[in-house]
Amino acid sequence: MGNMSRADFRFIEACPMANVSAFNNAMASAPTWRGVLRKWAPILIITPSLLVSFIYVFVFTLWTFYISLSDSSLLPSYGFVGFQAYADLWANQRWKIAYENLFFFSAIYVVVSLAVGLALAIAIDQRVRGEALWRTIFLYPLAVSFVVTGTVWSWLYSPNAGIEFFVRSLGWSDFTFRLTTNRDLAIYAIIATGVWQSTGFAMALFLAGLRSVDPDIVKAAQIDGASRFRTYRKVILPSIAPIFIAVAVVLLQFAIKTFDLVVALTGGGPGIATTFPANYVYDLMFQRGQINIGAAGAIMMLAALAVVLVPYALWTVWRHRREVAARG
């Protein structure tokens, strides 16, 4: 529940109880155009947005699916071909690497962002001074685009002019810090930079959640003699469990859409080691004029998303039902 107080609603309680009977009589008479409009207002309001969202989500996705089954090459065309595009897609080494990278990246990115965000939130929650300052420092990366983040971090990762160069110029001539130029380590550079960008959001949500924990439960645990660590583990964290899910979902959609970050940071390299599905789909659709295979790749990206979202949706429904049952 939110932290709104009843005081906010004082002005409503000051509203006089109107002439109820007269009002009821008016409503009981023949429906006026005003009444009809009032009744249908919610539907009317929601309809344009619904239409737009419906087109944007479902029509576009269905179109993409159809294109993946068509003979489109340079431009969309609508001759039906079948699932050949999917076969072609999976026969590609680069696609396999990209798909693997997506899962690997998403898993580590979400988990590390959650962990770091939680740690930062807990640290700030310890009644530290200058909270506004800490909060701003960790939140500002969200304001920056992935393109800029990738570019600036690629400067830092550069062995010729970045961190390695800097530390060496300070005297440690053997220092190496080469993530983006190493085939096996470049993906970690992308993960690290992604985490840098998004952890602030996780921290903000966790901080909000920590602040809204019922202080009575915490006091009860402390009276029972639980150490600070125990209190967190057994009492506080479970009570903000829903926040983990909410943050994970938002982070996940960032992860799926990873595109600009890769282009700016490594260009998909070294070689094709850090190529991602979004990059390959873009390449297929626009550089190589193989729109049908690109569409197949896009559908596979959505499939990867469904693998995560469908269980979550089912779990939400199950939890909701359980709550209703508990209440009833």
Added chain:
Amino acid sequence: MLTRKVAAVGAAICLLTGAAYAEPKTNLLHQWSQGSDAAAIAKLGEMFTAAGGKWEQTPISGHTANTLAKLRADVIAGNAPPAVQLKGPEIAEWNQTGKMANLDDLATKEGWDKVVAPELLPVMKPAGHWVAAPMNIHRINWIWGSTKAMEKAGIKELPKTWAEFNADCEKAIAAKLICLAHFSQDWTDATVFEVIVYGQSLDLFKKAFVEGDTAAMRSPAMVDAFKEFRLIVDKYMDPAIAGRDYDTTTGMIAKNQAAFMIMGDWQIGIFKAAGLKEGADYVCSQAPTDWAKPGFILNSDSVAFFEQSDPDYIEGQKLLAHLIMSPKFQTVFNETKGSIPARLDVDLSNGFNACQQMSQKDLQASIKDGTLVRSMAHNMTILQKYRGAIMEVITTFVNDPKMTPEQAANAMADAVEAQK
């Protein structure tokens, strides 16, 4: 009475020549959003405005794919751009959609068929009609040498064959220099590799990279090319090629840390911008070629034209095409960039440096000898889907020391076959 008749005739004439009253305007879609390339396009814009036209351009930054994405979006929206930077087999592909404009009248009037390099004609006229105008000719198979570095290593002149190249590299390494300055990206790796293939076997290049013949890709000749490439990557380049950028690589030549660089002729423009002088600081030569004749790998930027309904845009297309093909533009556009005009009849003695003049001579000789080919690495021969697959294999080979030449050759053939 008479005046009314005159007025009627006059009006009729006005209607007939209505097109001439259209004000030519254009909007060139291209990817040169920055630096010297953008400055060169600006010059085209100046010429267009000076000729009475209304000039607009849409430069798209980032990867070429972004420009192509915008092109597709515009075509799908029914708003095909009047002029767009397209090259190579893509012009033919777009031509098949039937949406391109026909410039045959202008071409015949100005005699383009006679002055444009013959290798470029099938690119600009994919179905026999002129749909694009070439802006330049780039030569890919150049080798550049840092004069002071070569002196230090005791290398007297740029190597003419790959055997000489290897020997010179040994000398450079002995003198504690990096032999070949390089930075690893898919197009640079592919550039060096196609230069190797071309230099070793003209036949292999034509079969594998122009015709896309996968049997040629599996042949021992291709394996040999990969062997040489493996030697170069492991021994003659330095380990930091991944992640290095272009200007650092140029700097390696400028600071005499590296002896050679294999790159196309735009390197001339870059050297010029970095203040290096031909002859004093750097020397140029045809990249090592084992079959001892002038050879030329050709790359050409061109502007393609899509059919328009607005007469202003139609006039603008004709004006733009005329300007692009004019000797004045061809000179001005190519002087500082390092490339040479697409027209063979332009005199290069003013403003073009020795390397560029050599380039034109070699082009003529190469046409005569039948050794002229178009570049695969720079998207002039096979379709993008094959080229992309090949380039992925090449760049993986560069960055994976465990990949053997045999594996690479087979992977290349497999990748191309997977696209068929």
Added chain:
Amino acid sequence: MADVALNAEYLAASRAESRRYLWSRIGVYGFLAIFALIYLLPLFVVVANSFRSLPEITHNGLIGLPHDLTLRAWPQAWSKFCVSGACAGIQRNFYNSLMMTIPATVISTLLGALNGYVLSKWRFRGSELLFVCITLGVFMPGQIALMPWAFILGRLHLSNTIYGLILVHVAQGLSFTTLFCRNYYVNIPDDLIKAARIDGAGFWRIFFKIVLPLSPPILIVTVIWQFTGIWNEYLFGVVFTSGPQQPVTAALVALSTNQMNARAYDVASAAVLIGALPPLLIYFFGGRYFVRGLTQGAVK
């Protein structure tokens, strides 16, 4: 005697306690400080490089304090540098971005508030399902939407106009704004709405008199989120505009991905700062409300 003994024990215990407290304080501040350094490093590099001269950057690397403070990069970035087809810096792109982002943010926020209000307070059959449908839009990758949008904009004759781009961003932003607002409005007590309805208030009255005055936290969250997202968007901004209409992200990409020529790190740094300034300012001033708004909503 016993007092003294007890006292001593007590003193020893409390000293140990305060030492532990001190160490834990050091631990917390140290932890925060280390991470703060990592977070601030890129900002420092960009700010410093915008005040260093290019030869110094090329020579001394990208991380370092300016030897001689030079302001040359700033006017270059704003109004002189040749990028995106003209030599007028990024100021035109900056204004384009403002003209695109502000309307799109305002419209999508208002629509999101209305939608959230409807979906949380005027429940009808299927409203939950509708909510899920609208929210799915959050996950759509841009590459899928590019060609269909091109087709639609073409049909609407909005292709290559700023209005077309605003439409695209509003449509795509609806998913987020509805998600945020609806989760927030769910927390408004239903009794409040019922009481108002009994008092005779209708749909719009309730919205303007009750719901909207309670909305500032979530509206700020939504505005921050949308403004940042739309301002920083590159692909659609570039594909659906032409000529001089391009947003600031196009110029930033041009400056940072320069292939062939020497990169102007100083001008690029200044441009990056200018380009990131509006969202940064919004986060700076709105950060507090961001957390507060997230507290009361967005979390479900």
